[in-house]
Amino acid sequence: MIPVIILLVIVLVIAFKTIKIVRQSEVYIIERLGKFHKIADAGLTIIIPFFDHVRSVVSLKQQTMDIPPQGVITQDNVTITIDTVVFYQITDPAKAVYEIQSLKKGIEYLAITTIRDIVGKMDLDATFSSRDAINDKLRIILDEATDKWGCKIDRVEIKDITPPPDIRDAMEKQMNAERNKRALILQAEGERQSAITIAEGQKEAAILEAEADRESKIRRAAGEADAIKKVAEAKAKEIQMVYEAIKSASPDDKLVQLKSLEALEEVAKGEANKIFIPFEATASLASLGAIRDVMTDDEKKKKA
Numbered sequence: 092m093i094p095v096i097i098l099l100v101i102v103l104v105i106a107f108k109t110i111k112i113v114r115q116s117e118v119y120i121i122e123r124l125g126k127f128h129k130i131a132d133a134g135l136t137i138i139i140p141f142f143d144h145v146r147s148v149v150s151l152k153q154q155t156m157d158i159p160p161q162g163v164i165t166q167d168n169v170t171i172t173i174d175t176v177v178f179y180q181i182t183d184p185a186k187a188v189y190e191i192q193s194l195k196k197g198i199e200y201l202a203i204t205t206i207r208d209i210v211g212k213m214d215l216d217a218t219f220s221s222r223d224a225i226n227d228k229l230r231i232i233l234d235e236a237t238d239k240w241g242c243k244i245d246r247v248e249i250k251d252i253t254p255p256p257d258i259r260d261a262m263e264k265q266m267n268a269e270r271n272k273r274a275l276i277l278q279a280e281g282e283r284q285s286a287i288t289i290a291e292g293q294k295e296a297a298i299l300e301a302e303a304d305r306e307s308k309i310r311r312a313a314g315e316a317d318a319i320k321k322v323a324e325a326k327a328k329e330i331q332m333v334y335e336a337i338k339s340a341s342p343d344d345k346l347v348q349l350k351s352l353e354a355l356e357e358v359a360k361g362e363a364n365k366i367f368i369p370f371e372a373t374a375s376l377a378s379l380g381a382i383r384d385v386m387t388d389d390e391k392k393k394k395a
Contacts, residue, residue, distance in 0.1 A: 108140035118184050120146040149184035158202050167214040172253040183241025191240050205232050222249050
């Protein structure tokens with residue numbers, strides 16, 4: 092019974108040493124007698140016990156590495172702390188195992204020295220405004236350096252840049268000053284625009300008022316001119332009618348003189364302060380009393 096148990100244990104040990112199951116997204120580095128033999132992909136793998144053994148299990152998934160915060164001196168002699176994370180993926184498992192003692196340590200040290208080199212050539216303000224440029228430079232340099240290790244650097248991201256407390260206070264004060272300055276500029280610009288708008292409105296109102304007054308005067312003058320024209324036409328028509336009547340009645344000199352005096356009376360009712368009477372009309376004026384007496388006697392006779 093005991094030999095059977097021993098044999099069963101030996102078979103189980105050999106089976107355990109021989110059959111290997113590789114999980115998805117992983118590979119096994121298999122060595123035979125201390126020398127690299129093959130890379131076992133995902134699935135079932137058979138190895139020779141006591142001759143082959145698994146040197147390392149390598150993950151092919153994208154991995155992240157958090158670089159410890161590092162103090163870096165900028166070009167303007169300001170010490171800042173930079174926190175970085177690296178995204179990488181192993182493309183050649185054999186190189187990742189045999190070309191470097193520790194891939195993660197190599198990436199970490201290389202990232203630290205590269206960050207110090209890049210940021211040391213920039214001033215403080217540039218480090219805050221050029222994060223994307225720093226990330227791109229870091230990725231390119233790390234990708235070129237780690238290519239011989241069978242590793243590809245996909246991304247490098249700066250998580251945080253922390254300046255010293257005194258620098259942070261100065262930056263906050265500067266930011267507040269800039270914010271207040273912009274607020275004052277915007278307020279002044281608003282007041283200026285408001286004053287311009289009010290002035291333009293007053294100007295437009297004055298122009299419209301002047302145009303309305305001008306239009307009113309023009310229409311008033313046109314109305315007065317039209318009224319004067321109509322009055323003049325009426326007077327001309329009246330004179331024409333009187334003239335026609337007098338002409339048809341064959342008037343004598345006294346009647347003509349009387350009508351002339353009536354015309355002078357109408358002229359005297361005008362707005363002129365002075366009236367010029369021709370010398371020839373003075374004789375008619377001298378006989379005005381006699382003409383009125385004659386006409387009065389004629390009327391009395393008709394009534395009798």
